[in-house]
Amino acid sequence: VSGVFCWGAGAGQDVGRSCILVSIAGKNVMLDCGMHMGYNDDRRFPDFSYITQNGRLTDFLDCVIISHFHLDHCGALPYFSEMVGYDGPIYMTHPTKAICPILLEDYRKITVDKKGETNFFTSQMIKDCMKKVVAVHLHQTVQVDEELEIKAYYAGHVLGAAMFQIKVGCESVVYTGDYNMTPDRHLGAAWIDKCRPDLLITESTYATTIRDSKRCRERDFLKKVHETVERGGKVLIPVFALGRAQELCILLETFWERMNLKAPIYFSTGLTEKANHYYKLFITWTNQKIRKTFVQRNMFEFKHIKAFDRAFADNPGPMVVFATPGMLHAGQSLQIFRKWAGNEKNMVIMPGYCVQGTVGHKILSGQRKLEMEGRQILEVKMQVEYMSFSAHADAKGIMQLIRQAEPRNVLLVHGEAKKMEFLKQKIEQEFHVSCYMPANGETTTILTNPCIPVDISLGLLKRETAIGPLPDAKKPKLMHGTLLMKDNSFRLVSPEQALKELGLAEHQLRFTCRVHIQDPRKEHETVLRVYNHLKGILKDYSVQHLPDGSITVESILIQATAHSEDQGTKVLLVSWTYQDEELGSYLTSLLKKGLPQSTP
């Protein structure tokens, strides 16, 4: 049985972390290694005991692939490689390789330094883990070993996110990670060619969502910023260095220009340097618009956006500041937040998800009194808003991707099983493929039809193509031949050649059947009756009455003799070759029914 086995140590009915194991033609690949952001204990890591039962991970797994830098896809990687133990290759795109360690380190700092946890990976572990990473380019075929190859496709969603095709021989699987089919201001849309994988593994968390338009979200965001600035307040937008920050900057710059606003917008310096650096490296990962902007001028040379200095936070009057880090857990954004929190005219807009334990998470949950270092209580009077621009594929997007890739089977990874029945039916009806939705820990087996290459002899090919209509590139043509399997080669040859090669003689099979008919007349009269009867019924066949008294129907021979003991009974001998089995059986049953009474 040839198949793709898939089991989710993480995702699959468990929104929060992704980790899928695929076994394809004997190769084992781990897709993503995410961390569950909602838990504080061991439940945050995937349960690797499924795999470790089989021995050492390094021996069992052929490679690990990480789709993008979000923690729910890579957060458990250092734990997995350094604490559980894996020394094999880890593949990811270049931007992911650059950004992952930053996020992992940030997360480690929050968990260990702020929350005082002990069973967690260390900074050194992150570094050691990243040493095992092999970075890949888009559309570059990477040979993991002689048989296993992988290829990354653009996924949109965040900078560096990729969908991966994993191929062994003629069997392949495509894993999408998180992707987005509609472009936004700084990223393009996901794209894949008609690679026809045996299985497409796609996230379906947002399949049931009908998103409100980006224009509305942006308009609301601008309205909030505008209102705050108009009443003299300050707006703090904590961001991670890349991606959304860039997009929001472009949005604000355009708005400021159009509305002729005077309030200053600042970008904290640490951000500028880092962002500039990454964008120079990964400019090909952003979309056309960004690239044009970057080429025309330095990305952060906006007319209205300037570099921030710490002292500016104390300036009176309205302003907007983008500062890192994104979850308000440390550094400059937290400093600014502390200064501005006490004034209700100010506003903080969180542009994305915040990990539990961070100030960002606390204020989004509604907390308005925060305990800071040194037991100081900070009262938050400033407005807290949340705006998510991060994009995932909805039902329409998933259908689009399936239409592009043309997989033979689809596997959905998501939270609750029962809530995906509709999507499953929709996919099955539209594309006539099988759709699976495994639970966490469940193994799904997908049977594939591998293509086996067979050499066909030229003579046979010529002969077969000469028969029947001209070959059509789009339609499969049925050919007859003999398959010879020797060692590891498969050859298709004509039966005659096969016999010759194997030194066998051709045998002929002939069947003979006796049919008794009641007829007192002479033999030759019986034969005549039979001949007329058959001629009347078998109008499309060649029925002949030969001079020697026998009848032929095509190549079937019928002869009549008198029964040895009973003159009133005639015995018809019906004889045919194996090739005429069908007609022969038909004739026999026809004759057994007897002859019609009135015959000439």
Place this chain on the structure above:
Amino acid sequence: YRDLHTFELQAPTRLIEWARGSRVCVAGYGQSDGNEILQLIPPPTLLTKETQGLCPERDFKVECGGFSERPVYSLKYVPDTSLLVTSGPPDSSLQVWQVSAEDSDVIKSVSPIATENGTGQSWAKIATISARAPWVLHGSRLDRVQITEVESRKNVYTAASRGSEELSGLAFLDCNTLLLCCATGRLCLADVRQPQSLVEAVSVPSAPCSERWCMGTRHGAQGLEPSSQPVARLSSRGLLTLTDLRKTSEFLALAKARVPSPGSGAEFLCISWAPALESCLAISGFDGTVHVYDTQSWDSSGKEVEPIFVHKGHAFGGAGGSGDPPLVTVHTWHLQKPRTLLSAASDGSLHVWDWVQPCGKC
């Protein structure tokens, strides 16, 4: 506007129905197979009375869905049951569906309610009520109006025939009173307890060319005598009539809206009363706009009236310049938020908007 949210459905809908628990239902009406019925959970911003700021959850969620082989032109939930009924071409039979959102997210098809299909029958208009039992009132023509008990499939009422015009709408005013509106504008009241009686309301002004009419009745006004709410009728030429059902021999008001002629068939004409605002109604189906009117100042002169608000969003949305401009297929009012409406158009867009009362009016 006070608020405007735009969404894009995978396929356009010509119905927006409210269901238990603030759910909203839409369905596809394409000619080919594979139309979807979708029961949606609106975003929290729409569920609360007060409009919030930047809410994290701003999207509609598909709670459950079903597949219909026919285009779905009309859909009604059967109150107090987990069933809904749909209708659509090619005939006037009804399809019955089961919604069990807790168990599965698939809306399952249950056996249909067949009707005798004579010639010239188009799709059935439907209305539902659960008073004595879950009933569905349906019919495509004035002489084919009947009430079927949904669970037993028994016919409990057949209206007397007063002509065979095509119906454009029907409604239960209460558990005994039916309102039937023909495409010609003819409005009839019927009593379930007296099948032979059919009271006609004052006819609409006759027109030189053929025009199509539809009606809007007021739902949601609890505790008020149903017949005290005027019935509004809208024609494809923009004529509006208000009729008090207690005085059916005259018009309460007659007015004209300034609208372009709807061109292809006027099949999306829609008029509805605001459930939480006194004397406000909305009309759509002429182009990519929805008009809101305050009828308090209307008289019987038939003069042109100005809308107090026009929603133009659908006309500007979507892929610019590709084919025909979008046509609003349906609109409906939010049941609690007084100035919030939902509207859908032929390009698949779904808008939720909240308009501001212009200054100077109460």
